[in-house]
Amino acid sequence: MYILSMKKVFLILTMMMVAFIAPSTAYASSEGEGGELKIKETIFHHLGDGYGWEVPFSHHHRIPLPVIVKDYNGDWHCFSSSRVTNGETYEGFYISHGEEYNGKIVGKDASGKVYRPLDFSITKNVFALWISVVVVLMCVLSVARWHRRNGSKAPRKGLGAIESLISFIYDGVIKSTLKDKAPRFAPYLLTVFFFIFGMNLLGLIVIFPGGANLTGNIAVTLVLAILTFIMTNLYGTKTYWKEIFWPDVPMWLKCPIPIMQVIEVFGMFTKPAALTVRLFANMMGGHMIVIVLTMLIFIFAPMGAAVTGATTVVSVGFSIFMLLIDVLVSFIQAYVFTMLSTIFISLAQEEHHEGHE
Amino acid sequence: MELFTPEFGLIFWMFTSFAILFFVLAKWGWPVIIKGIDERADLIDKGVEYAQNAKEQLDHAREEAEKYIAEARRQQADMLRDADKMKTQIIEEAREAAQKEAKKVMEAAKQSIEQSRKEAEQNFRDEVSAFALDIAGKVVRNQLADEKAQKQLVNTLLDEIENKN
Numbered sequence: 001m002y003i004l005s006m007k008k009v010f011l012i013l014t015m016m017m018v019a020f021i022a023p024s025t026a027y028a029s030s031e032g033e034g035g036e037l038k039i040k041e042t043i044f045h046h047l048g049d050g051y052g053w054e055v056p057f058s059h060h061h062r063i064p065l066p067v068i069v070k071d072y073n074g075d076w077h078c079f080s081s082s083r084v085t086n087g088e089t090y091e092g093f094y095i096s097h098g099e100e101y102n103g104k105i106v107g108k109d110a111s112g113k114v115y116r117p118l119d120f121s122i123t124k125n126v127f128a129l130w131i132s133v134v135v136v137l138m139c140v141l142s143v144a145r146w147h148r149r150n151g152s153k154a155p156r157k158g159l160g161a162i163e164s165l166i167s168f169i170y171d172g173v174i175k176s177t178l179k180d181k182a183p184r185f186a187p188y189l190l191t192v193f194f195f196i197f198g199m200n201l202l203g204l205i206v207i208f209p210g211g212a213n214l215t216g217n218i219a220v221t222l223v224l225a226i227l228t229f230i231m232t233n234l235y236g237t238k239t240y241w242k243e244i245f246w247p248d249v250p251m252w253l254k255c256p257i258p259i260m261q262v263i264e265v266f267g268m269f270t271k272p273a274a275l276t277v278r279l280f281a282n283m284m285g286g287h288m289i290v291i292v293l294t295m296l297i298f299i300f301a302p303m304g305a306a307v308t309g310a311t312t313v314v315s316v317g318f319s320i321f322m323l324l325i326d327v328l329v330s331f332i333q334a335y336v337f338t339m340l341s342t343i344f345i346s347l348a349q350e351e352h353h354e355g356h357e
Numbered sequence: 358m359e360l361f362t363p364e365f366g367l368i369f370w371m372f373t374s375f376a377i378l379f380f381v382l383a384k385w386g387w388p389v390i391i392k393g394i395d396e397r398a399d400l401i402d403k404g405v406e407y408a409q410n411a412k413e414q415l416d417h418a419r420e421e422a423e424k425y426i427a428e429a430r431r432q433q434a435d436m437l438r439d440a441d442k443m444k445t446q447i448i449e450e451a452r453e454a455a456q457k458e459a460k461k462v463m464e465a466a467k468q469s470i471e472q473s474r475k476e477a478e479q480n481f482r483d484e485v486s487a488f489a490l491d492i493a494g495k496v497v498r499n500q501l502a503d504e505k506a507q508k509q510l511v512n513t514l515l516d517e518i519e520n521k522n
Contacts, residue, residue, distance in 0.1 A: 048360065104364075118366075119364070120369060125367055126366070126367060129370060129371060129374045136382075137378065137381060137386075140387075141385060141386055143390055144385060144386045144387075144389040144390050147389050147394075148393075151393075152396045152400045153397075163394070166391075167394050170391060170394070183391070186391060187379065187382060187383035187387040188383075191378055191379045217367065218363045219363035219364050219367040219368045220367065220371050222363050223368055223371040223375065224371075224375070227375065284360070
């Protein structure tokens with residue numbers, strides 16, 4: 001009885017948090033100088049990266065994060081992001097607004113020209129990345145520790161859930177596709193799955209440890225896709241390379257004009273590109289829908305209390321629904337990325353060609 | 358669009374983070390877990406196999422036991438039958454022996470009766486012959502006297518005998 005009521009209380013509190021925090025942060029950031037709405041800016045602000053991490057209920061206070069930049073002279077500068085978040089200039093650097101590098105740290109060189117320094121700042125996304133790494137490490141290493149200590153006993157509860165997820169991916173995706181080569185690629189593919197899954201889920205949490213639109217950032221998905229590209233081609237067999245540069249097709253398709261070669265090489269690069277865009281677009285789309293639904297409240301705000309109230313209920317309801325869908329999408333996209341990576345790697349592992357005439 | 362232009366800083370950090378994560382997990386995480394899961398699967402397979410064998414053996418043992426029980430039943434029935442046979446045989450033998458004994462006794466009795474009869478006959482004969490001789494003696498003695506007297510004598514003798522009997 002007690003536990004049940006605690007669960008209910010927790011559920012209600014969570015709903016209230018979502019209902020209050022999402023609009024309030026959005027409202028805080030959407031209030032421009034004149035108090036008017038800057039909807040597009042707000043949406044992109046929430047989808048993008050940032051120096052400093054937003055806290056609920058306040059737009060002016062942020063969790064400061066280190067800014068690391070290299071100026072045009074080749075000198076390194078390292079300072080807290082709290083020195084520049086509110087439009088100040090520090091050591092010649094400030095956050096650009098509405099210029100070429102909107103929202104990024106920029107500086108002015110000797111001639112007064114705005115330039116973008118080499119930026120290794122620990123931004124919100126980088127910090128979220130580290131949190132994800134820590135979370136994934138803790139989850140996986142705790143299961144590993146269990147296995148090291150308890151031999152072949154099965155873990156229960158949380159550890160059991162993580163372990164069954166691991167064996168779901170390992171047996172269902174990696175082993176069934178790569179067969180006897182599974183142990184060689186399993187560490188990479190499992191790391192990819194759990195990293196993406198962790199980042200996706202953390203991105204759905206509205207407040208501090210989460211909320212960064214990490215897998216909805218093209219840089220993150222690009223790196224993951226490039227890694228799969230490297231794994232595919234680095235371990236590619238002779239048959240794989242032969243298929244690309246001398247495939248089994250009529251001679252006129254490959255000899256004087258290398259049509260097939262061009263297509264195959266193009267195909268090598270479209271695979272990681274598809275991986276990049278799929279994960280990026282799906283996760284960004286999910287975040288965008290939730291923020292747009294929340295923004296509806298403020299779009300309808302000038303129409304009076306009744307309309308605003310109705311919109312709030314509907315929007316919050318839909319936001320929760322979309323967030324729940326996003327939990328599913330988080331899993332599906334991590335799964336799809338892993339599965340496609342596995343398939344691409346396994347395609348490059350073909351040992352003999354059946355089509356010999 | 359800033360959303361579609363990857364930031365170099367983030368790419369760098371992403372790559373570093375992933376490399377660290379991959380290195381740590383590939384060294385201390387995945388191999389241990391995969392080995393553990395595989396070992397457990399093997400253990401479970403072995404357990405199932407063992408259980409199946411045990412069940413088979415149990416079934417076999419049950420069959421064997423049933424066979425033994427049937428055998429025992431059969432033996433019991435045989436023994437009962439044998440006992441029955443033996444019983445009738447003994448009774449038969451006893452009867453035969455009794456009959457033989459009875460026959461023997463009867464025979465002896467017959468013999469002794471025969472003997473007694475013979476003895477009695479002999480006695481009778483002796484007695485009759487003695488009477489006859491007596492009578493004859495008396496007849497011979499009175500023969501010469503008178504015919505009338507003779508007749509009277511014979512009648513007297515016959516009366517005597519008649520009376521005697």
